[in-house]
Amino acid sequence: MAEKLVLEVVTPQKAIVSEEAQMVVAPGSEGEFGVLKEHTTFLTSLKVGTLRYKDKSGQERYLFVNGGFAEVLPDKVTILAESAERRKDIDLERAEQAKARAEKRLADKASEVDMVRAEAALKRAIHRISLKRTT
Amino acid sequence: MATLKEVKSKIVSVKKTKQITSAMKMVATSRLRGSQMAMEAFMPYAAKFAEVLGSIAGNAGEEASPLLVPKEEVKKVALILCTSDRGLCGGFNVNLIDKADKFMASELEGKEVSLICFGKRGRDWAKKNPAPIEDEYIGVMGGNIEFSIASSSGQKMINSFLEGAVDEVYLIYSEFQNVARQVPTVKQILPIPSLDDVAGGQEEDTEKSSLPEHICEPSSDALLGEMLPKNIYIQIYDALLQTSTSEHAARMRAMENATKACEDMVGELQTIFNKTRQAAITADLMDIVGGAEALKG
Numbered sequence: 001m002a003e004k005l006v007l008e009v010v011t012p013q014k015a016i017v018s019e020e021a022q023m024v025v026a027p028g029s030e031g032e033f034g035v036l037k038e039h040t041t042f043l044t045s046l047k048v049g050t051l052r053y054k055d056k057s058g059q060e061r062y063l064f065v066n067g068g069f070a071e072v073l074p075d076k077v078t079i080l081a082e083s084a085e086r087r088k089d090i091d092l093e094r095a096e097q098a099k100a101r102a103e104k105r106l107a108d109k110a111s112e113v114d115m116v117r118a119e120a121a122l123k124r125a126i127h128r129i130s131l132k133r134t135t
Numbered sequence: 136m137a138t139l140k141e142v143k144s145k146i147v148s149v150k151k152t153k154q155i156t157s158a159m160k161m162v163a164t165s166r167l168r169g170s171q172m173a174m175e176a177f178m179p180y181a182a183k184f185a186e187v188l189g190s191i192a193g194n195a196g197e198e199a200s201p202l203l204v205p206k207e208e209v210k211k212v213a214l215i216l217c218t219s220d221r222g223l224c225g226g227f228n229v230n231l232i233d234k235a236d237k238f239m240a241s242e243l244e245g246k247e248v249s250l251i252c253f254g255k256r257g258r259d260w261a262k263k264n265p266a267p268i269e270d271e272y273i274g275v276m277g278g279n280i281e282f283s284i285a286s287s288s289g290q291k292m293i294n295s296f297l298e299g300a301v302d303e304v305y306l307i308y309s310e311f312q313n314v315a316r317q318v319p320t321v322k323q324i325l326p327i328p329s330l331d332d333v334a335g336g337q338e339e340d341t342e343k344s345s346l347p348e349h350i351c352e353p354s355s356d357a358l359l360g361e362m363l364p365k366n367i368y369i370q371i372y373d374a375l376l377q378t379s380t381s382e383h384a385a386r387m388r389a390m391e392n393a394t395k396a397c398e399d400m401v402g403e404l405q406t407i408f409n410k411t412r413q414a415a416i417t418a419d420l421m422d423i424v425g426g427a428e429a430l431k432g
Contacts, residue, residue, distance in 0.1 A: 010179045010180045010183060011180060011282075012176075012177050012180050012181075012282040012369070012372060013173075013176060013177070013282065014176045015176070015179055015180075028352060029352070029353065030352050030353060040350060041350065042350045042351075042352070043187065043190075043191065043350070043351045043352070043355075043358060044351070044352040044353075044358070045352075045353070045358060045361050069184075069187060069358075069361075069362065071183075071187050078183055078187075080180060080183055080184055080187070082282055082283075082286065082365075083282070
């Protein structure tokens with residue numbers, strides 16, 4: 001019997017979160033999913049989006065995750081993301097700039113590769129901004 | 136024999152050089168610490184990734200991803216060469232370039248080689264080389280390396296591999312073993328050597344891999360297909376971090392040796408200085424005594 005559920009969010013730069021959680025809700029590529037302790041082992045890729053979790057005291061916390069993978073074990077959720085940040089660490093100004101840049105690039109209709117990248121950048125920026133704005 | 140003044144100015148200049156080399160050593164030391172921290176911070180991600188990959192790679196075959204399939208005939212090879220931007224780090228870059236040179240001469244003989252250079256030193260060498268430079272990344276090494284650089288260059292490699300523009304991709308980097316030891320290493324990254332290798336090593340020391348099979352969403356093959364490219368980015372990023380750390384370590388050593396050499400030189404020059412000074416005094420005395428004798432006479 002797992003006593004508790006531990007959430008770990010790691011990126012190549014650093015480990016963002018490593019703490020006990022009551023519940024975790026993550027943006028899976030096939031749809032959002034929630035995890036409580038004693039969840040069956042489960043592995044999925046993630047979309048760009050918001051990761052929510054309730055920490056030990058029941059406080060809801062939010063993170064932006066830039067895709068990646070999630071591994072769920074009965075006592076542990078590990079999120080492997082290329083980048084992730086807590087809501088309070090999101091740089092709104094930078095995201096707005098990135099959004100403007102991406103929109104401009106899409107409007108200019110550059111090469112196909114650039115379009116794909118611009119679209120991805122736009123998606124990230126929009127998610128970051130909307131997460132930062134909702135309180 | 137040199138004049139007193141000459142020796143004196145030589146001593147001053149060597150001392151100044153020593154100041155510079157010892158300052159550079161201190162800079163390298165602090166950068167080395169930063170680099171090592173970045174490596175440590177990357178560790179949990181890489182380890183976890185390998186663990187997860189290992190657990191789904193176990194029951195997948197070659198058909199899971201085109202990245203696993205070797206080309207029937209290997210004609211075109213891409214070489215990713217990681218070096219530093221700056222010099223003054225002893226034989227660090229020479230060793231890496233030497234490794235690349237030998238590798239190209241032996242293993243890749245008769246094949247069409249293109250180079251992707253991280254770091255100015257490797258790029259400068261590659262310019263004088265018959266192999267064309269496909270891509271170059273200057274100003275990346277040594278400082279804070281972003282993961283996006285590894286992923287964008289990795290993405291390019293994967294695309295050219297899938298399009299058939301290259302048949303094999305190798306990575307040449309400096310493996311950081313410890314502060315005193317950095318080893319130039321060649322690693323094949325495409326086609327992915329074998330899934331056992333990818334998962335290997337990891338499986339032995341983690342008992343977790345005996346876990347019941349995961350439920351995978353989407354299918355495990357689809358997940359594997361998504362994870363394998365990421366694994367290549369991770370390898371490139373790891374190589375960049377290690378090369379960068381090695382660079383600082385190598386520079387630290389080189390500067391330490393230079394500082395020591397300066398100290399030795401100052402000692403030697405000081406001896407010469409003292410001897411010259413003594414000789415001058417003796418000569419002066421002889422003159423005075425000689426003069427006195429002549430007056431007496």
